[in-house]
Amino acid sequence: MYRLLIADDEALEREGLEWIVNRMLPDTFEILHAENGRRAIEQAEERRPHIVLMDVQMPGIQGLEALREIRALLPGVKLVLVTAFDSFAYAQEAISLGVSEYIVKPASRDQVAALLARLAAELDREKAKRSEQLELMNRLSTVQPLIENELALILMVDQVLDASPEQLAEWMDFPLIDCRCIVIAFSGHDLSQTRKPLYETIRRQAKAQGSCIVSSILEHHAALFLRKPVQAADDWHEEPIRFAEKLAEAARALLGSAPSIGIGTLRSGAEGLRRSYFKAVFASTYARQEGNVCVFDDLREGGGMELPDPELTEARQQGYVLSALRRIRELREEQTVTVMDRAVSYISQRYTEDISLEDAADHVHLNPFYFSKVFKQHIGANFIDYVTGLRIDKAKRLLEEGQLILKEVCYEVGYNDPNYFSRVFKKVTGVTPSEYRSQLR
Numbered sequence: 001m002y003r004l005l006i007a008d009d010e011a012l013e014r015e016g017l018e019w020i021v022n023r024m025l026p027d028t029f030e031i032l033h034a035e036n037g038r039r040a041i042e043q044a045e046e047r048r049p050h051i052v053l054m055d056v057q058m059p060g061i062q063g064l065e066a067l068r069e070i071r072a073l074l075p076g077v078k079l080v081l082v083t084a085f086d087s088f089a090y091a092q093e094a095i096s097l098g099v100s101e102y103i104v105k106p107a108s109r110d111q112v113a114a115l116l117a118r119l120a121a122e123l124d125r126e127k128a129k130r131s132e133q134l135e136l137m138n139r140l141s142t143v144q145p146l147i148e149n150e151l152a153l154i155l156m157v158d159q160v161l162d163a164s165p166e167q168l169a170e171w172m173d174f175p176l177i178d179c180r181c182i183v184i185a186f187s188g189h190d191l192s193q194t195r196k197p198l199y200e201t202i203r204r205q206a207k208a209q210g211s212c213i214v215s216s217i218l219e220h221h222a223a224l225f226l227r228k229p230v231q232a233a234d235d236w237h238e239e240p241i242r243f244a245e246k247l248a249e250a251a252r253a254l255l256g257s258a259p260s261i262g263i264g265t266l267r268s269g270a271e272g273l274r275r276s277y278f279k280a281v282f283a284s285t286y287a288r289q290e291g292n293v294c295v296f297d298d299l300r301e302g303g304g305m306e307l308p309d310p311e312l313t314e315a316r317q318q319g320y321v322l323s324a325l326r327r328i329r330e331l332r333e334e335q336t337v338t339v340m341d342r343a344v345s346y347i348s349q350r351y352t353e354d355i356s357l358e359d360a361a362d363h364v365h366l367n368p369f370y371f372s373k374v375f376k377q378h379i380g381a382n383f384i385d386y387v388t389g390l391r392i393d394k395a396k397r398l399l400e401e402g403q404l405i406l407k408e409v410c411y412e413v414g415y416n417d418p419n420y421f422s423r424v425f426k427k428v429t430g431v432t433p434s435e436y437r438s439q440l441r
Contacts (some may be wrong), residue, residue: 001027001028001029001030001031001052001053002028002029002049002051002120002123003029003030003032003035003047003048003049003050004021004029004030004031004032004049004051004053004116005032005033005034005040005043005044005049005051005052005053005054005056006018006031006033006034006046006053007033007034007036007037007039007040007043007052007053007055007066008034008035008053008055008058008082009035009036009055009058009059009265010055011035011058013055013105014035014401017053017112018031018033018111020109020113021112021113021116024109024110024112024113025108025113025116025120026119028116028117029051029116029120031086031210032047032049034059035058036058036059036061037058037060037061037062037063037066038060038061038064038066038414040052040054040059040061040070041061041066041069041070041073044069044070044073044077045073048079049074049077050073050077051077051078051079051080051116051120051123052067052070052077052078052079052080053082053103054066054067054070054079054080054081054082055082055083056081056082056083057083057084063081063082063083064097067079067081067097067099068097069201071098076126078119078122078123079097079098079099080099080101080102080115080236081099081101081102081103082103082105082107083102083103083105084104084105089220091216094140098166101115101119103115103232112209120229125349129141132277141194142412144172146171146275146367146370147168147171148172149214149215150168150211151165151168151169151172151174151213152213152215152216152223152225153215154168154213154270155176155181155213155223155225155270155273155274155277156215156218156223156274156277157274157343159256165268165270166270174211174212174225174227175227176268176269176270176272176273177268177269178227178228178236178267178268179225179226179227179228179267179268179273179276180225180226180228180236180240180263180265180266180276180280181225181226181263181264181266181273181276181277181279181280182222182223182225182226182240182243182244182247182261182262182263182264182280183221183222183223183224183261183262183263183264183277183280183281183283183284184202184221184222184223184224184247184251184260184261184284185221185223185259185260185261185262185281185284185285185287186198186217186220186251186255186258186259186329187220187221187260189220189255189257189259191220194254195217196344197231197254198217198251198254198255198337199214199216199217199222201250201251201254202214202222202224202247202251205243205246205247205250206224206247209226209243210226210227210229211226211227212224212225212226212227213225221281221284223277223280225273225276225277226240226243226271228266235266235297236266237295237297240263240295241263241293241295244261244263244292244293245292245293247261248261248292249261258292259290259292260284260285260287260292260294261284261287261293261294262279262280262281262282262283262284262285262286262287262294262295262296263280263283263293263294263295263297264276264277264278264279264280264283264296264330265279265295279296280296282296283295283296283297283299286299294439302403310421328364334377337378338375339364339366339374339376340375340379342363342364343360343371344379346360346363346364347360347386347387347390348390351387351391351414352391352394352412352413352414353414354414355387355414357371357372357383378401388428389428391413391415391424392424392428392429393426394412394413395409395410395412395413395421395425395433396411396429396436398413398432399436399437399440400440402437402440406418406422406434406437409421409433411431421433422434
C-alpha cells in the first residue's frame with residue numbers, strides 16, 4: 001500500500017478525491033491530508049508519501065513552493081499538480097520541479113483513477129527494480145570475498161589459475177600499484193574457535209582503512225595488500241604502522257595476546273606485491289622478538305643487526321605457504337564434494353519439475369555463478385546438460401515400459417511442449433521418441 005498526500009485548502013476537494021481513490025482503487029493507497037502548503041511539507045517530512053496531489057492556489061506557502069520543498073526532501077516522490085487554471089506558466093515551472101502530471105479541475109473520477117493507477121504501476125516497477133539491484137548487490141557481496149581471496153593467494157604464491165592477477169585485480173577495481181603487504185602471524189595461538197571472527201574482524205578493519213585485498217587465514221597467518229592513498233607521502237611509512245597496531249589490538253581482544261605483524265616494502269605489479277609479501281613474512285618473524293609490529297624497511301636501516309638476505313629465505317617461506325595452501329585445498333575439496341552430493345540429490349528429486357540452476361544453488365547456499373563453475377568441474381557436465389540427461393534417461397525407461405503415450409511421457413519427465421521434447425530427445429539419442437519406441441518392437 002502506497003501513501004498518497006492530497007494537499008488542497010478546500011476540504012470538499014480533499015474528501016472528494018479520497019472518495020474516488022477508495023472507491024476506484026481500493027486497498028491501494030493510505031490517504032494523507034494537508035490543508036495548506038506548510039502542512040503538506042510537514043506531512044512529507046513525517047509520513048514520506050509516495051505520491052503528492054498538490055493544489056496550486058493555497059493560503060500561505062503556495063503549491064509550487066511546497067512542491068519544491070517536498071522534492072528536496074523526497075527525490076523519488078511522484079508529484080502531481082492540481083489547478084483550476086490551465087496556465088502554461090504553471091506547467092512550465094512544474095516541469096522544472098519534476099512534476100509527473102498536471103491535472104486541471106474539475107477532473108473526472110476516471111481521469112484521477114487512471115492517473116493514480118499509472119503512478120502506482122510505476123512505483124511497483126521501481127520497487128521491483130530496487131529489489132533486483134539489492135539482490136544483485138547481495139550476490140556480489142557473497143562472491144566478492146571469494147574473488148578477493150583468490151587474488152590474494154595468487155599474489156602470495158605464483159599459482160596457475162584460469163584468470164591472471166591483473167584480470168582479477170581489474171574485476172576487484174584494485175590496481176596493483178603502490179601497495180604494501182601486511183602479514184599477521186598467529187604463531188602459538190589456538191585459532192580453532194576464533195578463525196572466522198578473527199578473519200571477519202581483520203577484513204572489516206582493513207576495508208575501513210582503505211583500498212585493500214585480504215586473504216583468508218592460511219594456517220597461522222593472513223596477508224593484506226594495502227594500497228597507498230593518493231595523498232600519502234612518497235614513502236608511506238607511518239600510516240601502515242598505525243593501521244597494523246590497530247589490527248594487533250583488535251586481534252588481542254579475541255585471542256588474549258597480540259599477533260606478530262610484519263610490513264613489507266612498497267611495490268607495484270603482481271611480482272612486486274609478491275616480493276612485498278615475502279618481506280612482510282620475514283619481518284613478522286622479527287616482530288615476535290622486537291614487539292608486535294616490524295617494518296622490513298626499518299630492518300634494512302637498523303644498522304648493526306645481522307639480517308639475512310630475505311631473497312635467500314623466500315624459497316623456505318614459499319614452501320610454507322604452499323603447504324598451507326595444499327591443506328586448505330584438501331579441506332575445500334572435501335567440503336565441495338559434500339556440497340555437490342547434496343546438490344545432485346536435490347536435482348535427482350526435482351529434475352522432472354521446473355527446476356533452475358538458481359534453485360539448486362540456493363538449496364546448497366552457493367552463489368549461482370560459483371555453483372555453476374564448481375558443478376561442471378565435479379560432475380563433468382553443465383547444469384542444463386545434466387538435467388537434460390536425467391530427463392531423457394527417464395523418458396527412455398518410460399518408452400521401454402510402453403504404458404504411456406508420447407505426450408504423457410513428455411509431461412512426466414518435465415517438458416511442457418511435446419515438439420520441444422521431441423527435438424531434445426533426438427539431439428541426445430539421435431532418434432525421435434516415436435522412432436525410439438518403434439525400435440523396441
